[in-house]
Amino acid sequence: MIYSRDFSKSIEPFIKRREFIAIIGPRQSGKTTFLGILRNYLNQTMGIQDELIKTVTFENRKLLAQFESDPVSFIHSYIPKHHSHNFYLMIDEFQYAVDGGQKLKLIYDTIRRVKIFITGSSSLDIKARVGKFMVGRILTFYLYPFNFREFLSVQDNRLERIYNENNENVLKLLCNGESIKIKKGKDIFAGEMIKQYEEFCIWGGYPAVVIADSEKVRKKLLTDIYNNYVLKDIKTLLELATERNLFMLSQYLATQIGNLVVYQNLSQVSALDYRKLKKHLNILKETYICQEVKPFFKNRQKELTKNPKIYFNDMGFRNNLMENFNSLAQRTDAGAVIENAVFIRLNQLYQGVEKINFWRTKSGAEVDFVAHLKNTVLPIEVKYSHFDIEKISRSLASFIDLYKTKYAVVLTKNYWGSMTKNKTKILFIPVYYV
Numbered sequence: 001m002i003y004s005r006d007f008s009k010s011i012e013p014f015i016k017r018r019e020f021i022a023i024i025g026p027r028q029s030g031k032t033t034f035l036g037i038l039r040n041y042l043n044q045t046m047g048i049q050d051e052l053i054k055t056v057t058f059e060n061r062k063l064l065a066q067f068e069s070d071p072v073s074f075i076h077s078y079i080p081k082h083h084s085h086n087f088y089l090m091i092d093e094f095q096y097a098v099d100g101g102q103k104l105k106l107i108y109d110t111i112r113r114v115k116i117f118i119t120g121s122s123s124l125d126i127k128a129r130v131g132k133f134m135v136g137r138i139l140t141f142y143l144y145p146f147n148f149r150e151f152l153s154v155q156d157n158r159l160e161r162i163y164n165e166n167n168e169n170v171l172k173l174l175c176n177g178e179s180i181k182i183k184k185g186k187d188i189f190a191g192e193m194i195k196q197y198e199e200f201c202i203w204g205g206y207p208a209v210v211i212a213d214s215e216k217v218r219k220k221l222l223t224d225i226y227n228n229y230v231l232k233d234i235k236t237l238l239e240l241a242t243e244r245n246l247f248m249l250s251q252y253l254a255t256q257i258g259n260l261v262v263y264q265n266l267s268q269v270s271a272l273d274y275r276k277l278k279k280h281l282n283i284l285k286e287t288y289i290c291q292e293v294k295p296f297f298k299n300r301q302k303e304l305t306k307n308p309k310i311y312f313n314d315m316g317f318r319n320n321l322m323e324n325f326n327s328l329a330q331r332t333d334a335g336a337v338i339e340n341a342v343f344i345r346l347n348q349l350y351q352g353v354e355k356i357n358f359w360r361t362k363s364g365a366e367v368d369f370v371a372h373l374k375n376t377v378l379p380i381e382v383k384y385s386h387f388d389i390e391k392i393s394r395s396l397a398s399f400i401d402l403y404k405t406k407y408a409v410v411l412t413k414n415y416w417g418s419m420t421k422n423k424t425k426i427l428f429i430p431v432y433y434v
Helices: 007-014 031-045 061-069 071-076 100-110 123-131 148-155 157-176 190-203 207-211 215-238 243-255 263-270 274-286 315-322 334-350 394-403
Strands: 020-024 053-057 087-092 114-120 138-142 290-295 309-312 356-360 366-373 376-382 407-412 415-421 424-430
Touching: 007 020, 007 031, 007 138, 020 031, 020 123, 031 053, 031 087, 031 114, 061 071, 071 100, 100 114, 100 123, 114 123, 123 138, 148 157, 148 190, 148 207, 157 190, 157 334, 157 366, 157 407, 157 424, 190 315, 190 334, 207 215, 215 315, 243 263, 243 274, 243 309, 243 315, 263 274, 274 290, 290 334, 309 315, 309 334, 315 334, 334 356, 334 366, 334 376, 366 394, 376 394, 394 407, 394 424
Parallel strands: 020 114, 020 138, 053 087, 087 114, 290 356, 376 407, 407 424
Antiparallel strands: 290 309, 356 366, 366 376, 415 424
């Protein structure tokens, strides 16, 4: 069964434009399946004839060789003669193409009425090797594993509807900085939502993992995802010989989510010097395993300015490295798990448009996330505990006093509410509705 993706809404307005489209993201995030969804949209919604839509993969080395030898002839071989409409070609695993960006530019500049979609699992290859040749000719979109809404679409349609009703309102604040009205008191659906949300935080959003019917299968799939990642993205694409070092680095980072990065510790654990360490960290970032979050600051004397934090882009991948799939009630890192899950969601919401930072003073005050919205910032604190009344931490109060933001958000385990401090409206929202 094919499940709908929120990603579809992002890409649909650009399908009729001239630019080619790149869809990039981690392995097993659903890029190949999405091309099937896209094909159905072209065929059934836009009325494009089957003969004008073609999907190929460059894991087929024969097709890859043909494209690399003569890209223009390769494209023409699929286009029906005497066609007067756009032809749509979808190329999966495009990162295998040598000098792919130059070849796409040649196609774009010489063949009319052709729209090409490419997918890839390494932004090093797609952005660097394609983007620099296709400036103004290609639009890039990021497809990540399932978010919580998509997870619910598989697990519980009733809870998905409840989520949608609340999330639509919450996103007006988180994405646009708009004033919203929210409920007050404990969320009546908290018990059901928490159960599903915590399962999502343990197993992550890789589509195959979400739809698996047993924990044994899920564990096997996550292990295979890591092994394939190392085999294909790291060894084949990046020619990196230090597989063991990468594993030790990844495993240690999995224990450090939400903490400040100390490069000396990372070097010791991974047995990498600083230069190689930075290269490995960049590889983890560019292949969508980890993401770096830098500090927000305006006062260099009082606020941290350098050391970032590291978060993972999928909690199942992270927990597999930890070899720990216990429930949150049995874990000492439950708070860090929820914080990372919130980062994943914010990163999906803001990617390519806004920025996410964290805030920390040298005296120890800290706000988990600071989101940049147009001309303002939005502090977001994650407090995964049961609330009975509105209350904020001293750290959030300090940030509000210092930056006088219009809004602030506290993500709770079960509670809706609002309060005002120094003209800043603080909204309390159950974390699973983000």
